[in-house]
Amino acid sequence: MSLSFQDLILTLHHYWSAQGCVILQPYDMEMGAGTFHPATVLRALGPDAWKAAYVQPCRRPTDGRYGENPNRLGHYYQYQVVLKPSPQKLQDLYLGSLVEIGIDPLKHDIRFVEDDWESPTLGAWGLGWEVWCDGMEVTQFTYFQQVGGFECRPVTGELTYGLERLAMYIQGVDNVFDLKFNDEGVTYRDVFLENEVEMSTYNFEVADTETLFDSFRKAAAECERCLEAKLPIPAYEQAIKASHMFNTLQARGVISVAERQAYIGRVRDLAKAACAEWIDVKGYAA
C-alpha cells in the first residue's frame, strides 16, 4: 500500500534523521518557500557545518485557485533538507530517500534535469537540477553559491521536495484533494479544501490593500530598527514578513510591473542587510 501524506513526511523524517539531520518543525511565519526558513538562509552563511530537515508550509497567494484546480494550491508543503558542506554522495543520499518512500528507480525514470535556482528577494543563487520522476518534477536540487549576496563557503546542498506532488505520484491520484492524508480515510480535501477556498477569496478579493501596504512599510521599518540594534534574526523575520506582504499585494493585482522590481529590490536589501548583520554578529567575517 502506498504511503499516506503524513507517512510520507514521517518516512522522510526518519530517513534524514538517520543521516544526521536535525529534524526541525516549520517556521511559524508565512513564507513563499522552505528556503526562506532561517535554518536554510542564515545557516548557509559562514563556515559552520549544519544538517537539517523540516517541513515548511508555503503560501503563494497568486497560485490559489479556490480549490478548483487539481494541481494548484495557494498553500502547500515543501520538505526541505539542507546539508553543509554538501556531501560527496548527496545525489546517492537523495536517491536513497526516493527508494525509502517507495519509488523503484528500475521501474521509474528518474532524471536530473538542469535547473539553476535563483531567489531575487534573497539575493541568492545556486546551480543544480529539478529531479524528474517519470517526467514530473518532484524535487529541486541545488548547490548554493550565494546567499544574501555572500559567497557560500562551504557550499550548502539543498533538497526541496514538493510533498503534494510526490504524494500524488506515489498514491496515483490526479487531484491533490483526493490524496489520502492518513490511513484512516481522511483526505487532503477534508483537511485543506475549505482553507483553499477561503484563503483564495481573501487573497484575491478581500485583503485590504491599504493594510497590506502599511504592513509592508512597517515590517521594513522594523527590520531596519532590528538591524540598528544588531539583531539579525528578528531583522530577518521582518524581511520575511515584508516578502509575504509583497506576495499578497501581487495577488491583489495592485503592484504594477514597473513597481514590482522596486518592491523585490526593497525586500532583497532587507534580507541582505540581515544576512550581513548575521555574519557580523557571528564573527564570520573575521
Next chain:
Amino acid sequence: MADFLLELLCEEIPARMQAKARNDLARLFAEGVAAAGLETGAIDTHSTPRRLVLIAREVADATEAAREEIKGPRSAAPPQALEGFLRKTGLTREQLEERDGVLFAILERPGRPAADVIAEAIRQIVADFPWPKSMRWGSGSLRWVRPLQGIVAILGDEIVPIEVDGIRSSATTVGHRFHHPGPITIGGADDYIEKLRACHVIVDQDERERLIREGAQAAAKEAGLILLEDEALVVENAGLTEWPMPLLGRFDPDFLDVPREVIVLTMRTNQKYFACLDENADLAAAFVCVANVAASDGGAAIVEGNRRVLAARLADARFFWEQDLKVPLEEQAKKLDQIVFHEKLGTVADKVERVAKLARWLVESGVVAGVDLSQVERSARLAKADLVTGMVGEFPELQGIIGGHLARAQGESNTVADAIRDHYGAPTAPVSVAVSLADKLDTICAFFGIDQKPTGSKDPFALRRAAISSIEIIVRNGLRLSLTEVARGALANRAGQVRESDAAHGLDKTAPEILEFFADRLKVQQRDAGVRHDLIDAVFSLGGEDDFVRLLARVSALQSFVETEDGADLLTAYKRAANILKKENWSGPQVLSSPASQGIPQTGEEDPLVLVDDPILKDAVAEIASGQAGADLPEEKALIAALDLAEPKAAAAVDAEDFTGAMAALASLRRPIDDFFDHVTVNDADPAKRERRLNLLTRFRDAVNRVADFSKIEG
C-alpha cells in the same frame, strides 16, 4: 606508442552544454600536448550526462629530446661576462665547451614521458575549463559544471597519476546510475566503450542520438502514427540519457481542442516529448518520451506517469484557452494601455497606435500595394491583444500564434488572423507585410529615438534581429521605399505622442543613424546569402541610396560583373588609374586656382569640378576634363570615344535601374583602357601631354565611380 583514455565523471551535465564541452576538451587537450611537443594521432571525444570522455590514439612515448647550444663570451673575456653567462644558463665553468676561444653552453633537454605531459595538460584543462557556468561544492575550491566525481586516465594500460582538488585519477568508474551503480575497472582506451555498454551506458552521443531518432520513429510507426521529427529534441534527449529508451504514450484526445502549437510546445519544452501526427498530418493524441532506464515492467509505469504529468499540463493550457476564447480580442486590446512597452516609450497601446499609423502610411504611399486599408488597420489594432491573454502569459513564445487562433475562432477574417499570427516573423501576404514591417520599424526607430541603440554584444531589445527581419521583408517582397523617409515618419509618430517637435526629438540626427544601422545589418544578412560586403560598400558609398531593393539590384549586377573577365580586368585598370592619380597627387583639371595650388591640403577625393560654376568657363573646363583637347595618340582618342559613348549609356541605365546595362557600358571601356595603358606614356616629358593624359585617366576613374565606387572593391 599507446592510446590514452580520459573520463571525467561528474554529476549531471546540462544537456545544452555537452556539445561545446566535447569540442573544448578536444581542443584544449590537443593544444596542451602540442605545446609540450608530444605527438598524438586522432583525438575523439564523447559525452553522456555524467561523463566527458577523450580518447587519443597513438600517443608518442615521450617528447623528443632537444639539444640547444648557446654561444657565450670569449674565454678571454673579463670574469663578469663569464659570471653573467653562467647565471643565465645555470651551468658551471667546467660544463661549458670551448671552441676557438669562445665558450658555449650545451643544454640537453631530455624527452619528457608522455604520462607527465598528459598529467600536466589534464590538470590545466580541469582548472581552466570554459564552462558557460560553473560552481563550487562541499568544502572544495575547484570549479566545475557540477561536482566532479572521478577521473579515469589510462595511457596504454598504465594509470596516469593526476590529482585535482583531492580527486585522484584511477582506473575505476561507475556504470548506469541505476542499472549498474557499482565500480567498474577499465583496462584502457580499447575496452572502455564496450565495458560501459555492458553496464548500460552508451558512451557515444551520436549512437544515442541514432537510437532515439530511430526508436522514436519506430514507436510512432508501431502505433500507426508518424513522428513529428525534431532534431534539437533528439540531441537534448541524448544529453539527458545514458541508456535511452523511447516510449510511446497517449493522452486524452479531448485535449486536441487546444491549439496544436500549444500542445507541441508544452510537450517539447516542458516535457521533452516528441509529438506524433496521424495519417492526415493532424496532431495525434500521443507522445514519445525518452526514458533513461530499461524498466523492469517494460516502461508501463513510466508511460503512465508521463501521461499524468502531461494531462495536468494540458488541463492547465485548456483552462487558459477556454478563458481566452470568451474574451474578444478587441476587448483584450483595451487592456494594452496597462502594459508598459518601455518606460520612455509609453504603453503597448501607444505602440499599437504608432504601428497602425505607420502601417496605414505604408499602404497609402503605395509601398505595400493592393490591400484593403481597413484590414490593415484591424490587424494592427489586434496584433498585440494576445499579450494580455492567459495563454500567452503561460507560453510567451506563442505570442502572435495564440492571437491568430483566437482571431479565427472569434470570426475575424483569415487575412486579419494571418496578419496577427505572422506579424512577428517575415511574412509575404500584403496585409501581414504592412503590419509586420510597421511593427519592426516602429520598435527600431522608437529605441533609436531614446538613444537605446545596440552596442557591441548588447542588444537588449533585439533591434538587430528586428532590422534583419525588416530587410528580409523589404527584399523578399520587393518593397520600394526610402528607408530614411520611413524612419523619419516613425520617429515623428513617437514625437507626436509625446508632443515634442520633430527637431526636439532629434529627427535629423537619428534618421541617418538608423539608415547606417540598417546598412550594417544588410551587410551581415547579405553575407550569409553570399553577397560580398565590399560590393555593398561600393554601392553605399555613392551616397544617398536608402532603397534596399534598388541597392541590392545594383550590388547583384556589380557582383556578376566583377566575376566576369571584363569586370576583373576593368577593376585592375581602374586600380591602376587610381594609383597613378594618387601618386601624381592629381586632383583633376587645373584651370582655376584650386585649393591645392593655394596650399590647402587635398585628399584626392575632391570633385575636380567643384570650383567650376562660371557658365562661360564651363565648356572649356569640360573639354579639358574630358581629356580631349589635343589628344594625339590613337589609343587616347579611342578611349575618349569609348568614354563618350559609355558615360551617357551608363547614366541612362542607372536612371532606368538597369544595372546590368550600366555594367555592360563599363565593360565597353575595358579594351580601350587596356590599350591606353599598353601604348600611352602618361608621364610624358611634355607637361601638356602629361596633364592631358592625367585628366583623361581622371575622367575614366570618375566614369566608373558613377556606377559603383570601385575603390571599395577588394581584390
